[in-house]
Amino acid sequence: MADPNKVYPTGLTLAEAEELHGHVIFGARVFAAIAVVAHILAYLFTPWLH
Incomplete structure (x- = not known):
């Protein structure tokens, strides 16, 4: 039978799954x-977007 401590279907325990998440x-x-930083910089330094 399957181990009740494992999260189906990954085989991780609940604690392991929460840590990975x-x-x-x-x-x-x-x-x-x-x-967000890249978009702000692109807006500031691209003249045709103003």
């Missing part, structure tokens, strides 16, 4: 912050 969310936030 935290890393994914942090990475998405870092990516979004870099994208």
Whole structure:
């Protein structure tokens, strides 16, 4: 029978899955912050967007 501590279908425990999810969310936030800065810089330094 399947281990009740594992999260289907990954085989991770709930604590492992939550830790991995935290890393994914942090990475998405870092990516979004870099994208926002890049868009601001593109707007400021591209004369035809003004």
